[in-house]
Amino acid sequence: MSAPASPAPSRPRSRRGPLLLLAALGAVLALGAGAPTWVSGVARTASGTSAVVVDGRDAAPVATALALVALAAVVASTLGRRFARLLAALVLVLAGAGVVSASVGTLTHPATALAAPARAVSGTTQARLEGGAALRPWPVVSAAGGALVAVAGLGAFAASRRAGAPAGPTRHERDATRVVATPAEDPAAAWDSLTHGDDPTR
Structure with a gap:
């Protein structure tokens, strides 16, 4: 008697959905962290001193731009074919790493972010700060958002590669x-x- 044909194994459920949600959350976190003040200080002027503040969009404009790129990559990954999904995942990795790099740059050199507004209020080409720069925690939040985007992008890339493998015997x-x-x-x-x-x- 002929043996009944065994059913082909089903494909494992895709993990891309939760990963893309994680990437979108990280991008939104980085965008939101760019709105508050990142660095503040006091600049010396001809008539005395003046307070200067810089938000994340001015302190690290690259981080804001790359967070928007990450959101666009999330949308593209949900609409495209396998090659487009792989490409979008790579964009997420690079965008997330860029957000982290830009945010950490402000963390390590906060006075650089105050140079332009300090020159503007002092009316000179030389930035003159009183007492250094005061750093807020928002660059850390932005860097954390970028890290989420990069990690989710790596996971989405691996999941997209697995999704293209054959599911069972021919x-x-x-x-x-x-x-x-x-x-x-x-x-x-x-x-x-x-x-x-x-x-x-x-």
């Missing part, structure tokens, strides 16, 4: 493993074997 492989019955065991199955090109009498 029809030729299933036919090759078919058990042929003898006429004595099951005449009907032997007739089916003949229709498939097999000789049950051998």
Whole structure:
């Protein structure tokens, strides 16, 4: 008697959905962190001193731009084919790394972010700050958002590659493993074997 054909294994559920949500969350976090003040200080002017503040969009404009790029890549990944999904995942990795780099740059050199507004209020080409620069925690939040985007992009890239792999045995492989019955065991199955090109009498 011929053995029943075993069903092909189902594809594993895609993990791209949660990863893309994580990437979108990281991008929104980086964008939101760019609105508050990142660095503040006091600049010396001709008539005394003046307070200067810089938000994230001015302190690290690259981080804001790359966060927008990451959001666009999330949308593209949900609409495109496999190659487009792989490309969008790579964009997420690069954009997330760029957000982290720009945010850390402000963390390590906060006075640089105050140079332009300090020159503007002092009316000179030389930035003059009183007491250095005071750093707020928002660059850390922005860097964390960029890290989420990069990690999610790596996961989405791996998930997209797995999704393109074959899910189970092909029809030729299933036919090759078919058990042929003898006429004595099951005449009907032997007739089916003949229709498939097999000789049950051998």
